[in-house]
Amino acid sequence: MADAPAPRDVLPPEALLSPPSGLVDGFGRAIRYLRISVTDRCDLRCRYCMAKQMTFLPRAALLSLDELAIITERFIARGVRKVRMSGGEPLVRRDVIDLARRLGRHVGANGPQGGLDELTMTTNATRLADHAGALFDAGMRRINVSLDSLDAGTFRFITRHGDLDQVLGGIAAARDAGLAVKINMVALKGLNDDAIADMLRWCIAEGHDLTLIETMPLGAIDEDRADRFVPLTAVFDDLSALFPLVRDDSSTGGPARYWRVEGTRTRLGLISPLTNNFCDGCNRVRLTTEGKLHACLGHEEAVDLKAALRQGGVAGLDAAIDSAVATKPRAHDFRIGAGEAPAVSRHMSVTGG
Ligand code: SAM
């Protein structure tokens, strides 16, 4: 089969400049936030995220850097103000810094073609020491780092082979480069649930924010997620007894709720889709590395933007984006119960967490 023409050959430059119209779903939610999974591959195998033996997409199925940029820029033109690069591990994709540079040009722009308030990334930080400076230079100012334990043995167990010192080195390099760091920690029964207060103390001492996350039923893994599930409602009660937490409503439109730890620079966030659903304010959609647009993390439905772009140019892309946004579900249907199959068959690493 002949290769599809590269999008730059299909699209005259002026097509990229056609007048945009904003994105609002069937429940009146404006779409302002795009997450892109730049690769489904990863150098770690966190137990709650991936199975030990994973099958990854063939490289030929992936969007090229140019296609990723064109699709993302179209979302920016249509009102998206925040883009997060994720994965998989975004820093294992060879051209990821080129993509960051290209998207970073939109940060702070405010013309008829839109602009970004923020370009950011979620990373496991194993390669952050090598790339933190380049990400800052590309326009990033904040970054999320996954860190589920400060104990080297527990960290290695959860990630199956990760090196805690390497990750801490990456975090230190990010801070030295001028990037603010938010730590993501998935609460896991019997693995780190007795160390959440210590993680918050460490974040306060280091000047990082901390977001706690409930494990979500995405993709098959080698254990039953119900065995590791920790409801964040209970965790929050424990933390409130230990830290002066003051509700912070300054961030809206995300699934997290935030508190300031009074007297510190640290904010605590909770992402608790199982015990406290915030879908009503959802403002995001997700693009996979093979070009599927998921309007909801918690449903299987997706629209193929790669095919739309290759066959129909920007007009085709717009129509496909519109149809995905119009059918964005009201809410996810996550449930966690013993023996229950994952609500969604794809892993978080495919959709971009
Ligand atoms: N590899 C990068 C990292 O770990 O930061 C980015 C991708 S990872 C899929 C993004 C976030 O999703 C991480 O904070 C990770 O802990 C979280 N995550 C992965 N699988 C999850 C699951 N099943 N439930 C909840 N969070 C999950």
Ligand code: SF4
């Ligand atoms: Fe890799 Fe991130 Fe998933 Fe861990 S959570 S396996 S680092 S993609």
